[in-house]
Amino acid sequence: MLLCCRATASPPPSPPTPSHAADPHARLRAAAARSDLPGALTAFASMPSSPSAPAAARPVLRTFTALLKLCAARADLATGRAVHAQLAARGLASESLAATALANMYAKCRRPADARRVFDRMPARDRVAWNALVAGYARNGLHEAAMEMVVRMQEEDGERPDSVTLVSVLPACANARALGACRQVHAFALRVGLDELVNVSTAILDAYCKCGAIEAARAVFDWMPVKNSVSWNAMIDGYAQNGNATEALALFKRMVKEGVDVTDATILAALQACGELGYLDEARHVHELLLRIGLKSNVSVMNALITTYSKCKRTDLAAELFNDLGNKKTRISWNAMILGFSQNGCSEDAVRLFSRMQLENVKPDSFTLVSVIPAVAEISDPMQARWVHGYSIRHHLDQDVYVLTALIDMYSKCGRVTIARGLFDSARVRHVITWNAMIHGYGSHGFGKVAVELFEEMKGTGILPNETTFLSVLAACSHAGLVDEGRRYFVSMKEDYGLEPGMEHYGTMVDLLGRAGKLDEAWLFIKDMPIQPGISVYGAMLGACKLHKNVELAEESAQRIFELGPEEGVYHVLLANIYANASKWKDVARVRTTMEKKGLQKTPGWSIIQLKNEVHTFYSGSTNHQQAKEIYARLAKLIEEIKDVGYVPDTDSIHDVEDDVKAQLLNTHSEKLAIAYGLIRTAPGTTIQIKKNLRVCNDCHNATKLISLVTGREIIMRDIQRFHHFKDGKCSCGDYW
């Protein structure tokens, strides 16, 4: 046996480090090869600097450039500056080789201005020095400056760009989305034959992708006589980033088939494509592949896999990977998992994981909060909301625009629009998304006029509205019955801002016209749509037909919806209700039968109320609550009280049974149960907050108004579409929803 592991064995011989023979220059070279900056500094320290010392022992230019390279690699600015001082003391700081290395060091330490200063002091600048500056600007996000340097090196010094110049400046062209510049570089490369080089062509291809010129990129890719992994990765990622995930995956498969080396970048690009398409099976294949080639220890790849499985709605698989990461987890891993839970409706899991992150002392960043805050918003517990807000402040992240916007949205969703407005007013920086969140907040709470006013104020600030802004504004107009304003904004969207309305905008417009009773106009609006109307558009029409009892147009709309094959039973239910309203019982039966045949089910309605730390869920007629008896008793009393102030049960949507049974059924709606329970459990005067999974029904809406009157309570009800604030016998929606 050559090596023995027994404890009694003699220690292995130490590596040959003849300390006496220590030539500092050799030691520094060795340290540099190991990228060992401290070792290199020790070696440097043992070099004599006095001119009386033997010349061979004194540091030479090479010594300093080696140190600078190490500083650059580690972004160690302090040491880099010390080396700069040493060079300056010897009058070497402007020497071509040293200055170039210095410029490079500063650029990698994110100090492009210092790099420039060194460059400007050079008496003569060669191509390499120019290249260092181009690369320095490019990697620090100074795209225009990088491109300008390429022009100046030719004009001022007559230096012809070489391959390094091109691969340095191309990322700048790419990040500046400067397609024209990309084309110029490409043309230049063709002219001087630099396109033969794989790295040049790859950089061109990548820049084309980033500028959205995916066909041009593909043409370069297909032309390239020699490709490497980077070329393939850039092309695959180009497709993934440009929304063509299908082509990205196809190319990825070809790459594997042709035996090109798959790297971590390949995997990341392929996973991105799988996630975008929600292709679980493909994601699993990529997963298997990366296990085969041993990329499992790459945390970035595992993080991407967590994200991808989450996008495929498999948080279970994501969580498994997350747990397997053990102590290799980074903050990005936590963020990915929290976001995964948050976006898949697992709000409690998201918040729990966030708490665990605190317990394990992982510092959060703005991404963490932007992931967890929507989960808190979904849970809508004001206490938790206040806590996560305080947490954001403690970690100095509350003024991050994205965090702030998430907080505004969260407070709106917790029914606290005023607090949301306070945050909005205190914001030091506001993006479009910030305005959108606030406008949406007002709109969803029925403050349509305020939403519109805020939108007008936004236009005055010079911030350009986007598609989402208009969606919120149109929805606000719809909820507040601002028909003329809505029509004008819809036109303005395209004419003044060049924004193309999407399916949701059309749906909202139909909703706006339909709610206002302009059914014929809504129908014509659909007919005039330049895109094929989707289920959501006809769904809005159907809802309006229910509201205004128009059987004919309801049938037409439903017909189109059924042709489009809806996955939920809501539209059948809606149509059946419309027939029932018109006493067309045969038709009701027919719709019910088709619904059953298609295996579609009515979504059971539920309402929840949160008290202390418990969530109480009520279904229509449910009796399984611990305090069910009390609840029904309180409800019965409540119904008597509101009858005294004019409550008449709205039994329109119920049939087949006697009137008193109808009233009975209405009285056990989940909303009413939740409210009754809230009244029992909370002190007089407390606001009651309810969340309902469907639209609040007509009768419950009516009843709740009167409940707010007789009990003197404010009741905030969040349904699938919007918020209703009930107070003093009125609702913020003005009975218009």
Next chain:
DNA sequence: CTAGGGTTAG
């Protein structure tokens, strides 16, 4: 001793 500058990914 011929040094100093460079492509994908998050």
